[in-house]
Amino acid sequence: MVEFLPARNIEAKLEGVYWAPKASFVSEALDSVALTYEGIAGDRHSGLYRQSGPREPWYPRGTPMRNERQLSILSVEELAEVAAALSIPELRPEWIGGNLLVSGIADLSLLPPRTLLMFPSGATVRIDGDNGPCKKSGASIAANIPGRPDLEFGFVKAAKHKRGVLGWVEREGEVRPGDVVKVRIWEQALYTP
Amino acid sequence: MVEFLPARNIEAKLEGVYWAPKASFVSEALDSVALTYEGIAGDRHSGLYRQSGPREPWYPRGTPMRNERQLSILSVEELAEVAAALSIPELRPEWIGGNLLVSGIADLSLLPPRTLLMFPSGATVRIDGDNGPCKKSGASIAANIPGRPDLEFGFVKAAKHKRGVLGWVEREGEVRPGDVVKVRIWEQALYTP
Numbered sequence: 058m059v060e061f062l063p064a065r066n067i068e069a070k071l072e073g074v075y076w077a078p079k080a081s082f083v084s085e086a087l088d089s090v091a092l093t094y095e096g097i098a099g100d101r102h103s104g105l106y107r108q109s110g111p112r113e114p115w116y117p118r119g120t121p122m123r124n125e126r127q128l129s130i131l132s133v134e135e136l137a138e139v140a141a142a143l144s145i146p147e148l149r150p151e152w153i154g155g156n157l158l159v160s161g162i163a164d165l166s167l168l169p170p171r172t173l174l175m176f177p178s179g180a181t182v183r184i185d186g187d188n189g190p191c192k193k194s195g196a197s198i199a200a201n202i203p204g205r206p207d208l209e210f211g212f213v214k215a216a217k218h219k220r221g222v223l224g225w226v227e228r229e230g231e232v233r234p235g236d237v238v239k240v241r242i243w244e245q246a247l248y249t250p
Numbered sequence: 251m252v253e254f255l256p257a258r259n260i261e262a263k264l265e266g267v268y269w270a271p272k273a274s275f276v277s278e279a280l281d282s283v284a285l286t287y288e289g290i291a292g293d294r295h296s297g298l299y300r301q302s303g304p305r306e307p308w309y310p311r312g313t314p315m316r317n318e319r320q321l322s323i324l325s326v327e328e329l330a331e332v333a334a335a336l337s338i339p340e341l342r343p344e345w346i347g348g349n350l351l352v353s354g355i356a357d358l359s360l361l362p363p364r365t366l367l368m369f370p371s372g373a374t375v376r377i378d379g380d381n382g383p384c385k386k387s388g389a390s391i392a393a394n395i396p397g398r399p400d401l402e403f404g405f406v407k408a409a410k411h412k413r414g415v416l417g418w419v420e421r422e423g424e425v426r427p428g429d430v431v432k433v434r435i436w437e438q439a440l441y442t443p
Binding site: 061094106116121122125164167168169170171173179183185186229241242243245247249250 | 314360363422434
Protein backbone atom coordinates (compact mmCIF):
# COMPACT_ATOMS: atom_id res chain seq x y z
CA MET A 58 0.00 0.00 0.00
CA VAL A 59 1.52 3.31 -1.05
CA GLU A 60 1.54 6.01 1.60
CA PHE A 61 0.84 9.56 0.48
CA LEU A 62 1.96 12.64 2.37
CA PRO A 63 -0.57 15.39 1.75
CA ALA A 64 0.35 18.59 -0.04
CA ARG A 65 1.39 21.39 2.28
CA ASN A 66 2.31 25.06 2.26
CA ILE A 67 5.05 26.72 4.24
CA GLU A 68 6.43 30.25 4.32
CA ALA A 69 9.97 31.39 3.89
CA LYS A 70 11.83 34.66 3.52
CA LEU A 71 14.00 35.84 0.67
CA GLU A 72 17.25 37.06 2.20
CA GLY A 73 19.28 37.95 -0.87
CA VAL A 74 19.34 38.00 -4.67
CA TYR A 75 22.46 37.60 -6.81
CA TRP A 76 23.57 37.29 -10.39
CA ALA A 77 26.69 36.15 -12.20
CA PRO A 78 27.06 38.51 -15.16
CA LYS A 79 30.64 37.62 -16.01
CA ALA A 80 32.62 34.65 -17.20
CA SER A 81 32.99 33.40 -13.64
CA PHE A 82 30.11 31.62 -11.97
CA VAL A 83 30.74 33.63 -8.78
CA SER A 84 27.70 35.84 -8.22
CA GLU A 85 27.18 39.40 -6.95
CA ALA A 86 24.43 40.76 -4.69
CA LEU A 87 21.70 42.98 -6.14
CA ASP A 88 18.97 45.11 -4.55
CA SER A 89 16.32 43.31 -6.58
CA VAL A 90 16.17 41.14 -9.65
CA ALA A 91 13.69 40.51 -12.45
CA LEU A 92 12.92 36.84 -13.00
CA THR A 93 12.02 36.20 -16.64
CA TYR A 94 11.18 32.99 -18.48
CA GLU A 95 14.90 32.82 -19.27
CA GLY A 96 15.88 33.15 -15.64
CA ILE A 97 17.89 36.26 -14.67
CA ALA A 98 18.65 38.06 -17.93
CA GLY A 99 22.41 38.31 -18.40
CA ASP A 100 23.21 35.71 -15.76
CA ARG A 101 25.62 32.96 -16.65
CA HIS A 102 22.92 30.29 -16.27
CA SER A 103 20.04 32.12 -17.94
CA GLY A 104 18.34 30.89 -21.07
CA LEU A 105 15.41 28.77 -22.19
CA TYR A 106 17.93 26.23 -23.46
CA ARG A 107 21.41 25.10 -22.52
CA GLN A 108 24.02 22.56 -23.54
CA SER A 109 24.35 19.35 -21.59
CA GLY A 110 27.43 18.84 -19.45
CA PRO A 111 29.00 16.35 -17.05
CA ARG A 112 25.80 16.30 -14.96
CA GLU A 113 23.98 14.57 -17.84
CA PRO A 114 26.29 11.64 -18.64
CA TRP A 115 23.39 10.06 -20.54
CA TYR A 116 23.71 12.75 -23.27
CA PRO A 117 26.68 13.43 -25.53
CA ARG A 118 28.47 16.49 -24.06
CA GLY A 119 27.09 19.70 -25.58
CA THR A 120 23.66 18.35 -26.50
CA PRO A 121 21.03 21.10 -26.75
CA MET A 122 18.36 20.73 -24.07
CA ARG A 123 15.78 22.74 -22.18
CA ASN A 124 17.33 24.62 -19.29
CA GLU A 125 15.92 23.43 -16.00
CA ARG A 126 18.90 24.88 -14.07
CA GLN A 127 18.25 28.61 -14.45
CA LEU A 128 18.48 29.51 -10.77
CA SER A 129 20.58 28.25 -7.88
CA ILE A 130 18.63 28.57 -4.63
CA LEU A 131 20.45 28.38 -1.32
CA SER A 132 19.46 28.67 2.32
CA VAL A 133 21.03 30.55 5.19
CA GLU A 134 20.59 27.46 7.34
CA GLU A 135 22.34 24.99 5.01
CA LEU A 136 25.20 27.40 4.26
CA ALA A 137 25.78 27.68 8.03
CA GLU A 138 25.67 23.91 8.44
CA VAL A 139 28.18 23.36 5.65
CA ALA A 140 30.43 26.13 6.99
CA ALA A 141 30.37 24.48 10.42
CA ALA A 142 31.14 21.07 8.92
CA LEU A 143 34.10 22.59 7.09
CA SER A 144 35.23 24.63 10.13
CA ILE A 145 35.19 27.90 8.23
CA PRO A 146 33.74 31.16 9.59
CA GLU A 147 31.22 31.58 6.77
CA LEU A 148 30.19 30.29 3.39
CA ARG A 149 28.94 33.14 1.24
CA PRO A 150 26.26 32.38 -1.37
CA GLU A 151 28.22 34.35 -3.98
CA TRP A 152 31.19 31.98 -3.74
CA ILE A 153 29.14 29.08 -5.02
CA GLY A 154 27.08 31.00 -7.57
CA GLY A 155 23.83 31.32 -5.65
CA ASN A 156 21.01 33.38 -7.18
CA LEU A 157 18.37 33.33 -4.44
CA LEU A 158 19.12 33.03 -0.73
CA VAL A 159 16.19 32.03 1.49
CA SER A 160 15.65 31.36 5.17
CA GLY A 161 12.96 29.45 7.02
CA ILE A 162 12.92 26.27 4.92
CA ALA A 163 14.35 23.35 6.87
CA ASP A 164 16.40 21.02 4.66
CA LEU A 165 15.94 23.18 1.57
CA SER A 166 17.93 20.71 -0.53
CA LEU A 167 15.36 18.01 0.16
CA LEU A 168 12.41 20.01 -1.17
CA PRO A 169 10.67 17.70 -3.62
CA PRO A 170 10.98 18.36 -7.34
CA ARG A 171 7.90 20.32 -8.61
CA THR A 172 7.74 22.47 -5.43
CA LEU A 173 6.66 26.07 -6.15
CA LEU A 174 8.25 29.19 -4.65
CA MET A 175 5.78 32.05 -5.01
CA PHE A 176 6.81 35.68 -4.51
CA PRO A 177 4.72 38.78 -3.69
CA SER A 178 5.20 40.25 -7.21
CA GLY A 179 3.60 37.19 -8.76
CA ALA A 180 6.91 35.61 -9.78
CA THR A 181 7.06 31.85 -9.31
CA VAL A 182 10.01 29.48 -9.44
CA ARG A 183 9.38 25.77 -10.01
CA ILE A 184 11.96 23.53 -8.36
CA ASP A 185 13.64 20.92 -10.52
CA GLY A 186 15.49 19.31 -7.66
CA ASP A 187 18.62 19.27 -5.58
CA ASN A 188 21.98 20.47 -6.81
CA GLY A 189 25.07 18.30 -6.58
CA PRO A 190 28.12 19.95 -5.00
CA CYS A 191 31.08 20.10 -7.39
CA LYS A 192 34.81 20.72 -7.12
CA LYS A 193 34.48 24.01 -8.96
CA SER A 194 32.40 25.38 -6.11
CA GLY A 195 34.82 23.89 -3.63
CA ALA A 196 37.75 25.59 -5.37
CA SER A 197 35.89 28.89 -5.29
CA ILE A 198 35.44 28.56 -1.53
CA ALA A 199 39.09 27.63 -1.11
CA ALA A 200 40.06 30.76 -3.04
CA ASN A 201 38.33 32.80 -0.34
CA ILE A 202 39.74 30.98 2.70
CA PRO A 203 43.55 31.22 2.76
CA GLY A 204 45.45 28.11 3.75
CA ARG A 205 42.59 25.65 3.20
CA PRO A 206 43.17 23.91 -0.12
CA ASP A 207 41.35 20.91 1.36
CA LEU A 208 38.08 22.80 0.89
CA GLU A 209 38.00 22.00 -2.83
CA PHE A 210 37.23 18.36 -2.14
CA GLY A 211 35.90 18.91 1.36
CA PHE A 212 32.97 20.92 0.06
CA VAL A 213 31.84 18.15 -2.26
CA LYS A 214 31.54 15.81 0.71
CA ALA A 215 30.22 18.28 3.29
CA ALA A 216 27.57 19.79 1.02
CA LYS A 217 25.96 16.57 -0.16
CA HIS A 218 22.19 17.04 0.23
CA LYS A 219 22.92 20.57 1.51
CA ARG A 220 23.85 22.48 -1.65
CA GLY A 221 20.39 23.87 -2.32
CA VAL A 222 18.04 23.36 -5.22
CA LEU A 223 17.75 24.36 -8.85
CA GLY A 224 14.71 25.74 -10.56
CA TRP A 225 13.26 27.60 -13.50
CA VAL A 226 10.90 30.52 -13.81
CA GLU A 227 7.25 29.55 -14.14
CA ARG A 228 5.87 33.09 -13.77
CA GLU A 229 7.77 36.29 -14.38
CA GLY A 230 8.16 39.07 -11.82
CA GLU A 231 10.58 40.97 -9.66
CA VAL A 232 11.92 39.62 -6.39
CA ARG A 233 13.82 41.39 -3.63
CA PRO A 234 15.30 40.67 -0.21
CA GLY A 235 12.60 40.75 2.45
CA ASP A 236 9.99 39.11 0.22
CA VAL A 237 7.79 36.55 1.93
CA VAL A 238 7.96 33.35 -0.12
CA LYS A 239 4.99 31.02 -0.22
CA VAL A 240 6.21 27.47 -0.73
CA ARG A 241 3.79 24.90 -2.13
CA ILE A 242 4.86 21.28 -1.70
CA TRP A 243 2.80 18.76 -3.65
CA GLU A 244 1.48 15.46 -2.38
CA GLN A 245 4.42 13.08 -1.94
CA ALA A 246 4.94 9.34 -2.24
CA LEU A 247 8.01 7.21 -2.71
CA TYR A 248 8.12 5.25 -5.96
CA THR A 249 8.97 1.69 -4.91
CA PRO A 250 7.31 -0.83 -7.23
CA MET B 251 17.53 10.57 9.78
CA VAL B 252 16.37 10.96 6.19
CA GLU B 253 16.29 7.79 4.14
CA PHE B 254 17.36 8.03 0.52
CA LEU B 255 16.31 5.61 -2.18
CA PRO B 256 19.08 5.43 -4.76
CA ALA B 257 18.54 6.53 -8.36
CA ARG B 258 17.50 3.75 -10.68
CA ASN B 259 16.86 3.03 -14.33
CA ILE B 260 14.07 0.94 -15.78
CA GLU B 261 12.96 0.20 -19.31
CA ALA B 262 9.54 0.61 -20.84
CA LYS B 263 7.98 0.40 -24.28
CA LEU B 264 6.17 3.07 -26.22
CA GLU B 265 2.89 1.55 -27.38
CA GLY B 266 1.21 4.48 -29.08
CA VAL B 267 1.50 8.18 -29.93
CA TYR B 268 -1.44 10.58 -30.29
CA TRP B 269 -2.23 14.22 -30.84
CA ALA B 270 -5.26 16.45 -30.40
CA PRO B 271 -5.18 18.83 -33.36
CA LYS B 272 -8.73 20.14 -33.00
CA ALA B 273 -10.81 22.09 -30.51
CA SER B 274 -11.59 18.92 -28.57
CA PHE B 275 -9.00 17.46 -26.24
CA VAL B 276 -9.78 13.97 -27.58
CA SER B 277 -6.65 12.72 -29.35
CA GLU B 278 -5.99 10.67 -32.51
CA ALA B 279 -3.36 7.98 -33.08
CA LEU B 280 -0.36 8.71 -35.31
CA ASP B 281 2.37 6.50 -36.80
CA SER B 282 5.05 8.66 -35.23
CA VAL B 283 5.33 12.11 -33.77
CA ALA B 284 8.00 14.80 -33.52
CA LEU B 285 8.56 16.08 -30.00
CA THR B 286 9.71 19.69 -30.07
CA TYR B 287 10.49 22.13 -27.26
CA GLU B 288 6.84 23.20 -27.59
CA GLY B 289 5.56 19.66 -27.24
CA ILE B 290 3.71 18.18 -30.24
CA ALA B 291 3.38 21.02 -32.75
CA GLY B 292 -0.30 21.69 -33.44
CA ASP B 293 -1.51 19.75 -30.42
CA ARG B 294 -4.02 21.40 -28.13
CA HIS B 295 -1.58 21.42 -25.22
CA SER B 296 1.57 22.43 -27.11
CA GLY B 297 3.44 25.61 -26.40
CA LEU B 298 6.30 26.96 -24.32
CA TYR B 299 3.74 28.94 -22.33
CA ARG B 300 0.11 28.51 -21.35
CA GLN B 301 -2.55 30.26 -19.34
CA SER B 302 -3.30 29.09 -15.81
CA GLY B 303 -6.59 27.35 -15.16
CA PRO B 304 -8.53 25.66 -12.37
CA ARG B 305 -5.56 23.42 -11.59
CA GLU B 306 -3.62 26.47 -10.37
CA PRO B 307 -6.04 28.03 -7.88
CA TRP B 308 -3.12 30.04 -6.47
CA TYR B 309 -2.99 32.13 -9.69
CA PRO B 310 -5.69 34.39 -11.11
CA ARG B 311 -7.37 32.43 -13.93
CA GLY B 312 -5.65 33.10 -17.25
CA THR B 313 -2.25 34.04 -15.82
CA PRO B 314 0.59 33.49 -18.33
CA MET B 315 2.98 30.78 -17.17
CA ARG B 316 5.52 28.31 -18.49
CA ASN B 317 3.84 25.20 -19.85
CA GLU B 318 4.86 22.15 -17.84
CA ARG B 319 1.83 20.16 -19.12
CA GLN B 320 2.79 19.67 -22.77
CA LEU B 321 2.30 15.92 -22.88
CA SER B 322 -0.14 13.53 -21.24
CA ILE B 323 1.51 10.17 -20.69
CA LEU B 324 -0.62 7.10 -19.96
CA SER B 325 0.08 3.43 -19.39
CA VAL B 326 -1.61 0.34 -20.76
CA GLU B 327 -1.60 -1.10 -17.26
CA GLU B 328 -3.30 1.81 -15.51
CA LEU B 329 -5.90 2.24 -18.27
CA ALA B 330 -6.79 -1.43 -17.80
CA GLU B 331 -6.99 -1.03 -14.02
CA VAL B 332 -9.28 1.98 -14.31
CA ALA B 333 -11.44 0.24 -16.92
CA ALA B 334 -11.80 -2.74 -14.59
CA ALA B 335 -12.67 -0.50 -11.65
CA LEU B 336 -15.34 1.17 -13.77
CA SER B 337 -16.59 -2.15 -15.22
CA ILE B 338 -16.15 -1.01 -18.81
CA PRO B 339 -14.60 -3.15 -21.56
CA GLU B 340 -11.81 -0.70 -22.34
CA LEU B 341 -10.57 2.83 -21.70
CA ARG B 342 -8.93 4.21 -24.82
CA PRO B 343 -6.08 6.73 -24.40
CA GLU B 344 -7.66 8.97 -27.04
CA TRP B 345 -10.79 9.48 -24.95
CA ILE B 346 -8.85 11.21 -22.21
CA GLY B 347 -6.45 13.11 -24.45
CA GLY B 348 -3.38 10.92 -24.07
CA ASN B 349 -0.27 11.76 -26.12
CA LEU B 350 2.10 8.91 -25.26
CA LEU B 351 1.00 5.42 -24.25
CA VAL B 352 3.62 3.27 -22.54
CA SER B 353 3.79 -0.22 -21.06
CA GLY B 354 6.14 -1.79 -18.56
CA ILE B 355 6.16 0.94 -15.91
CA ALA B 356 4.34 -0.20 -12.78
CA ASP B 357 2.36 2.61 -11.17
CA LEU B 358 3.24 5.11 -13.89
CA SER B 359 1.27 7.84 -12.11
CA LEU B 360 3.58 7.56 -9.09
CA LEU B 361 6.77 8.20 -11.06
CA PRO B 362 8.56 10.97 -9.18
CA PRO B 363 8.64 14.47 -10.63
CA ARG B 364 11.95 15.03 -12.52
CA THR B 365 11.97 11.47 -13.94
CA LEU B 366 13.37 11.30 -17.49
CA LEU B 367 11.89 9.29 -20.35
CA MET B 368 14.59 8.82 -23.00
CA PHE B 369 13.76 7.61 -26.52
CA PRO B 370 16.00 6.00 -29.17
CA SER B 371 15.95 9.14 -31.40
CA GLY B 372 17.45 11.20 -28.57
CA ALA B 373 14.14 12.78 -27.57
CA THR B 374 13.67 13.15 -23.82
CA VAL B 375 10.58 14.01 -21.82
CA ARG B 376 10.98 15.33 -18.27
CA ILE B 377 8.12 14.41 -15.97
CA ASP B 378 6.46 17.20 -14.05
CA GLY B 379 4.22 14.90 -12.04
CA ASP B 380 0.93 13.11 -11.84
CA ASN B 381 -2.20 14.29 -13.59
CA GLY B 382 -5.44 14.78 -11.69
CA PRO B 383 -8.49 13.09 -13.23
CA CYS B 384 -11.22 15.60 -14.15
CA LYS B 385 -14.91 15.46 -15.01
CA LYS B 386 -14.18 16.52 -18.59
CA SER B 387 -12.28 13.29 -19.14
CA GLY B 388 -15.04 11.37 -17.37
CA ALA B 389 -17.65 12.92 -19.66
CA SER B 390 -15.56 11.99 -22.70
CA ILE B 391 -15.46 8.36 -21.55
CA ALA B 392 -19.20 8.42 -20.87
CA ALA B 393 -19.77 9.70 -24.42
CA ASN B 394 -18.14 6.49 -25.69
CA ILE B 395 -19.93 4.04 -23.38
CA PRO B 396 -23.73 4.21 -23.94
CA GLY B 397 -25.93 4.04 -20.86
CA ARG B 398 -23.21 4.91 -18.33
CA PRO B 399 -23.62 8.59 -17.41
CA ASP B 400 -22.16 7.65 -14.00
CA LEU B 401 -18.74 7.45 -15.65
CA GLU B 402 -18.36 11.24 -15.65
CA PHE B 403 -17.94 11.30 -11.89
CA GLY B 404 -16.90 7.68 -11.58
CA PHE B 405 -13.72 8.30 -13.55
CA VAL B 406 -12.60 11.07 -11.23
CA LYS B 407 -12.74 8.67 -8.29
CA ALA B 408 -11.47 5.52 -10.04
CA ALA B 409 -8.52 7.22 -11.75
CA LYS B 410 -7.04 8.96 -8.72
CA HIS B 411 -3.29 8.20 -8.76
CA LYS B 412 -3.85 6.24 -11.99
CA ARG B 413 -4.38 8.97 -14.59
CA GLY B 414 -0.80 9.07 -15.78
CA VAL B 415 1.77 11.82 -15.68
CA LEU B 416 2.46 15.13 -17.40
CA GLY B 417 5.72 16.26 -18.85
CA TRP B 418 7.58 18.60 -21.14
CA VAL B 419 10.17 18.09 -23.83
CA GLU B 420 13.75 18.37 -22.62
CA ARG B 421 15.35 17.13 -25.86
CA GLU B 422 13.74 17.17 -29.29
CA GLY B 423 13.32 14.09 -31.48
CA GLU B 424 10.86 11.76 -33.11
CA VAL B 425 9.14 8.96 -31.21
CA ARG B 426 7.13 6.04 -32.52
CA PRO B 427 5.30 2.98 -31.23
CA GLY B 428 7.75 0.18 -30.51
CA ASP B 429 10.42 2.50 -29.14
CA VAL B 430 12.27 1.24 -26.08
CA VAL B 431 12.06 3.94 -23.41
CA LYS B 432 14.85 4.35 -20.90
CA VAL B 433 13.43 5.69 -17.67
CA ARG B 434 15.77 7.44 -15.23
CA ILE B 435 14.40 7.89 -11.73
CA TRP B 436 16.45 10.19 -9.50
CA GLU B 437 17.40 9.58 -5.90
CA GLN B 438 14.28 9.89 -3.77
CA ALA B 439 13.52 11.04 -0.24
CA LEU B 440 10.36 12.19 1.45
CA TYR B 441 10.40 15.78 2.66
CA THR B 442 9.22 15.61 6.27
CA PRO B 443 10.93 18.26 8.38
